[in-house]
Amino acid sequence: MAKILILGAQGSLGQQLIKVFSADNQVVAWDRMEVDITDKELVFKKINDLKPEVIINAAAYNAVDKCEKNDEEYELAKKINIDGPKFLAEATLNVKAVLIHYSTDYVFDGKRKRGYKETDEPKPINRYGKTKFHGEKRILELSGQGLKWYLIRTSKLFGPKGESEVAKDSFFDIMLKLSQEKDELNVVDNEKSCFTYTIDLAQATRNLLESNKGYGIYHLINAGPCTWHDGAVELSRLKNINIKINRISGNDLKRPAKRPQNSILLNTKFPLLRDWREALKEYLRGKNI
Secondary structure (H helix, E strand, C coil): CCEEEEECCCCHHHHHHHHHHHCCCEEEEECCCCCCCCCHHHHHHHHHHHCCCEEEECCCCCCHHHHHHCHHHHHHHHHHHHHHHHHHHHHHHHCCCEEEEEEEHHHCCCCCCCCECCCCCCCCCCHHHHHHHHHHHHHHHCHHHCCEEEEEEECCEECCCCCCCCCCCCHHHHHHHHHHHCCEEEEECCCEECCEEHHHHHHHHHHHHHCCCCCEEEECCEECCEEHHHHHHHHHHHCCCCCEEEEECHHHHCCCCCCCCECCECCCCCCCEEEHHHHHHHHHHHHCC
16 A cells, blocks of 8 residues: 555546545545645645655646736746646655656647657647646656656546536537537547547556556557547537537637647557547446436
């Protein structure tokens, strides 16, 4: 039995991590009310008092467009996505624990149609991606000092909604809601990446921690690259929703932040997670709608 600290505990991923690790470990779950990860002194004190063996950071800022157009939001994103991981990594090293941190496909520019391996060099094209990339760098900088870490890149999360007041609906939940309100949907078809089911990601995180795999960067996503349009079409098929789904370009939406067009994460180091369509089918059964 290990003492495991989960941060971002009320988010959609955090909730699933608690379920996966709680069966035979001592899990301590903190969200924003328990600790502000941008407060270095508080982070050091609380982690030093707790002395966990594993620290899993599922806390992040992910309002992509908001931080692109608003400088105050960008400053907040930098604090949460850069300073937070840095302080957590330093505190992890201090108590000789293992750090697990999550990053994103948005650290890449999306120009490689084949996708991106774990070793490919990040080149983010929006502010959010830049904050996540610099958060990664803060962790890697401590690697040479003895930090034990797993950096997990993932993308397009969906699953049961978290309890946090800032938890967002997933793409599929939004599409389900819109399909009840509209006669047709316009969905982006020129951005390809991978959906990731939070229940599968949480279990894969535990499998990785308990494996003999070395520390480092891992890409954990559900199999089957696709566009948002592909996701909407599969959702309508599974739910027998009779609605017209139009293909549009991401440029048509005039979003503040540029998106990478092919940010497919290639998982070359760990067993592949099941196809996203199978995961979606299970998720919809669980929602019972």
